[in-house]
Every structure is written in C-alpha cells, then in structure tokens.
Amino acid sequence: MQGYHVDYVSTLEEAETVLIPTQQYNGLRFCLYQQPVKHRRGSDHGGGYLSDMSTNRCATLSAALPLTAGDGIFFKTAFTKQPDLLDVFENKATVVWIEKNTFAVKFEDVKNDLREQSWKRLVYEAQCEIA
Numbered sequence: 001m002q003g004y005h006v007d008y009v010s011t012l013e014e015a016e017t018v019l020i021p022t023q024q025y026n027g028l029r030f031c032l033y034q035q036p037v038k039h040r041r042g043s044d045h046g047g048g049y050l051s052d053m054s055t056n057r058c059a060t061l062s063a064a065l066p067l068t069a070g071d072g073i074f075f076k077t078a079f080t081k082q083p084d085l086l087d088v089f090e091n092k093a094t095v096v097w098i099e100k101n102t103f104a105v106k107f108e109d110v111k112n113d114l115r116e117q118s119w120k121r122l123v124y125e126a127q128c129e130i131a
Helices: 012-025 112-126
Strands: 036-041 044-053 057-061 072-078 088-099 102-107
Touching: 036 057, 072 102, 088 112
Parallel strands: none
Antiparallel strands: 036 044, 036 072, 044 057, 057 102, 072 088, 088 102
C-alpha cells in the first residue's frame, strides 16, 4: 500500500529532534511506490521513481542524469487517470540535495491551484492498494 512514514518517539526532546528538521518541508510527504518521474535540465533528460512527494518537495531515486545541488530542472510525473483528479504534475524545481542515486528537489513558484490539486492527488494515491 502507498502511504506515509511514521516515526515513533518516547520523549518530547526526541520528537523535537525528529520534527524540527522537517519543518522546512512545509507539508506531509507521501511515499509513492514505483511512481515514475521525468526531469529535464536544458536539453538533458532523465528519469526515475519517486521516493516521496509533498506539494512543495520530492525525493527521487535516479541515476540517469548527473545533477548537482542548486541545479534548476523541470520535473514531471504522470498519474493514472482518475475523474476529478490531477493527471500530470509538472513544475520547475531546484535540486536541494543529492546522495548516491537519490536526489531531492524543491518545487518553485507552485500556484495555489496546482498545490490544492496535488494535495488531493497525493491523498488519493496514499489510499490506493499497490497492484
């Protein structure tokens, strides 16, 4: 099943240690199993799979396109068509970190309408069974 990641803690201090670094994400990150993505930097194209995604950021498993932190890319993922839900998310993004074959981006200038549509789609995907 798609979903989200749960962190269990025993103390307030431990919770703060886990939560404070995540404040930069400004949103819940959804784990999406084998969701393909495409990204482009200039004329260079790459692809991979989402590790997790929020309405502001995502982490991607990919080794297809060499990137460095700070690179501007165009990001795209297409979902299975569903009535009244976003089919394609595409937006400008900036690479914020890279580790081995995984990198994360922050989406740039996401319009409120796209943010709302993305939220609805991510919630829907989190409730889907993996076939």
